[in-house]
Amino acid sequence: MEQKIAIIEALLFASETPLAAERITEILPDIERTEIVSLLRGLMREYEVRGGGISLQEVAGGFQFRTRTDLAPWIRKLKAGRPAMLSPAALETLAVVAYRQPLVKSEIDRIRGVDASGALKGLLEKKLVRIVGRKDVPGKPIIYGTTRKFLEVFNLKDLSELPTLRELKDLQEQQE
């Protein structure tokens, strides 16, 4: 194996979090960023072709080794813990935040038709949602947004990878 690829593979293996191409460039300043990206893609393909239990995936703006989805039942046995699931209320609230961020709680309440305080608190505790700032209106309500961890947990490269929200059909159109 080429030395460069070996280094990158080792970095990926040792990294606690998804490793961004930029970070690798800092460690290997002699290699062009474009080359690093193409080496990463090559490595992704290599793991894919090998068809083993591990794949290299692009998440949260970086690259990370992850297990293959279909092997989850066995790994769950190893972990012996119940996977942390989100309740429907938490998922709905998270979806509203993800698509409408940055936003304030009253906007979430309005869309869901119920008070989102509980769900929002849980999401903050799980670090899927964070406080982005405060809105400059009376009462200075808190503005919320999703976190990097949200991208990691939901296997997203970035927010643009979220599927488009089904367009709300134009009501006027229907009435005419």
Place this chain on the structure above:
Amino acid sequence: MNYEIKLDIFEGPLDLLLYLIRKNEIDIYNIPIALITEQYLSYLDMMRSLNLDLAGEYLVLASTLVHIKSKLLLPPVEGEDEEEEGEDPRSELVRQLLEYQAFKEAALHLDERPLLERDVFKRGAPAAEPVSSGQEEEAMNEVDVFELVAAFRRIVAGLDRKEDLEIDVEKMSLTDRINEIMERLSEEGQITFADLLGDRMERRRIIYTFLAILELMKLRMIRAYQSGPFGTIRLFPAVEG
């Protein structure tokens, strides 16, 4: 004794309304307000009779529905506010429902993604944190609670009225019922909703059984599966993971 049991059965009033629209196969752009209002209110009554905690938002939507219904009943007044002429009093509600529905779908799509620590795992990640006991942490059940409520309704509707007059001397508590269900489940492995009720169809027994099931589902001690719409509901002990 008065048990007050708080369960977040519905995700909210909009969720209940969407459920009713789906159930009746109604065109969301042309909601028969009278029918839907009636069904909505009867669900609220039932939830209240079960002592389920009704958030104020449910009542707000109920009053909105009644308000829309009354507007639709009024004949259009000639020469009155020209701007609003032709504006369907339902349109604001429809817009809200569609928006909510879009996010509900988005939430489902999120849940279908390969989730870290559920479907994919990274190297040596620490074991999943124990799930906190917060109310917002209810499990996702294979049978949604609407279906359970619907099954409950069907059974109550089929009750012989005369039986109500018999005074139930059997002392039954929710805890007893829960223990009884868990005992039967551990012996039989699985059990249907109807089996649990047996042929003693007293109202009290049915209500306690229903509450016990909801409580057990909330505590993640059992799981409920259903073969199809209106199919038999089967209960299984949750596998301790």
